[in-house]
Amino acid sequence: MGVYYLIVNVDKKELLSPHDFDHGAKMAEWCYQGNRVILALHNLLENRWKGDRVYAVSDYALASYDSRYKAALSEALRGTGAKSLYAYASEHYTPLGPEDTDIEDHDIRYIYNHALKVFIDLEHCPRYTDWIAPLPLLIVMGHDAPAGGNFDFLPEECVDHVGTWCDTVRSIEVSRTPLKNVDYAEFRPGFTEVPTGRHYYIVNVDKRLLFGAYDLQLLSWVCCRCEMVHILHNLLAGDWKGDRVYVVANDALKGWEFPGNDELCAELAKSEEKGLFLYAEKHFTGLGAVVGTEDHGIRYLYNHALKEYVDLKHCPVSEEDRACIAPLPLLLTIGNVGDAALDLAPEDDGFEHMGKWCASVRSIEVSKEPLPGVDYPEFRPNFLERKERNAWSGPIIVTE
Numbered sequence: 001m002g003v004y005y006l007i008v009n010v011d012k013k014e015l016l017s018p019h020d021f022d023h024g025a026k027m028a029e030w031c032y033q034g035n036r037v038i039l040a041l042h043n044l045l046e047n048r049w050k051g052d053r054v055y056a057v058s059d060y061a062l063a064s065y066d067s068r069y070k071a072a073l074s075e076a077l078r079g080t081g082a083k084s085l086y087a088y089a090s091e092h093y094t095p096l097g098p099e100d101t102d103i104e105d106h107d108i109r110y111i112y113n114h115a116l117k118v119f120i121d122l123e124h125c126p127r128y129t130d131w132i133a134p135l136p137l138l139i140v141m142g143h144d145a146p147a148g149g150n151f152d153f154l155p156e157e158c159v160d161h162v163g164t165w166c167d168t169v170r171s172i173e174v175s176r177t178p179l180k181n182v183d184y185a186e187f188r189p190g191f192t193e194v195p196t197g198r199h200y201y202i203v204n205v206d207k208r209l210l211f212g213a214y215d216l217q218l219l220s221w222v223c224c225r226c227e228m229v230h231i232l233h234n235l236l237a238g239d240w241k242g243d244r245v246y247v248v249a250n251d252a253l254k255g256w257e258f259p260g261n262d263e264l265c266a267e268l269a270k271s272e273e274k275g276l277f278l279y280a281e282k283h284f285t286g287l288g289a290v291v292g293t294e295d296h297g298i299r300y301l302y303n304h305a306l307k308e309y310v311d312l313k314h315c316p317v318s319e320e321d322r323a324c325i326a327p328l329p330l331l332l333t334i335g336n337v338g339d340a341a342l343d344l345a346p347e348d349d350g351f352e353h354m355g356k357w358c359a360s361v362r363s364i365e366v367s368k369e370p371l372p373g374v375d376y377p378e379f380r381p382n383f384l385e386r387k388e389r390n391a392w393s394g395p396i397i398v399t400e
Helices: 036-046 069-076 086-094 134-138 156-163 166-171 229-239 264-269 274-281 328-332 358-363 388-392
Strands: 005-009 014-016 055-058 110-113 118-121 172-175 200-203 209-211 245-249 300-305 308-311 316-318 363-366 396-398
Touching: 005 036, 005 086, 014 036, 036 055, 036 134, 036 172, 055 069, 055 086, 055 166, 069 086, 069 110, 069 166, 110 156, 110 300, 200 229, 229 328, 245 274, 245 300, 245 358, 264 274, 358 363
Parallel strands: none
Antiparallel strands: 005 014, 005 055, 110 118, 110 172, 200 209, 200 245, 300 308, 300 363, 316 396
């Protein structure tokens, strides 16, 4: 059950059904950048559908609702005798599938609304893990239905933009490059499901790769038994050994000025993004689901430059094992200043060690067993959220 959508062209009596593009019809199943439905929509609006009344319409969109799209929906249904545009289009409009449309990515980047005198730069839309396509949500009818939409928008003010372009759809123009002699204000609706706060990617600067958890807030995924941590350990035990690997925050505009990073710093300084998080998001390759998430028993983390090691069995945990913060991501973190939700805070244990291993990341070696012939002192950063520790009834113990 849920709310289902079609993209309809009222003037040409044509429609795009996500089902025909091998996607589910709920908004969250197809409304993201790079999806073939979105590519078809953008390409049609650049050509045959330019200037037409085009809407994303749900099966709950009824003109009887007191909604911001009421006037546009009533006009679209005028003379049909129908109450539901979704039902009427399904029966009377011509469906266009992938074989009938251009689904190639032609680098359409700008969406203009000449009536509202604003434009959207798709490169400035939040990407993180969802990278929601803004246009369908701006021209949607029925997302405010009693059954509810398919996105939980965060921050809440994003909801105020849903459906606000329905009355001006004829004035929409998409473009690959900025339109000449058009000086409109940039509009950033900010549609995203990712919670507000500070977010982090794990990036490999040498191999130009990145990956992240669905919830990118730091303390959401740095549990010792989290798959993200297993992936990081496994990569450093294999192909990523000796590489520059960092856990970088989305708002960190500096912090990677380490020996050997001069080229990286120059590259970022010349970029539009400036920060490594956004730059990697645009220019690096995401690992996706190709990395093994199994726990292979990595226990020891060595830093040969600093001549110290961490034994993961000596990380602090509660008796109930409710939390065990993995030290390596925090030792490689850039941009954690402790002022955001789910960041380690200055009053938390181990905060002074945040990012300590970044400058010597190439000398990190992980292993299942102690390295023979290596006699370094043990380093125990003891990362622990004090607010959680104070809430526990049992003592903090060290597992052997």
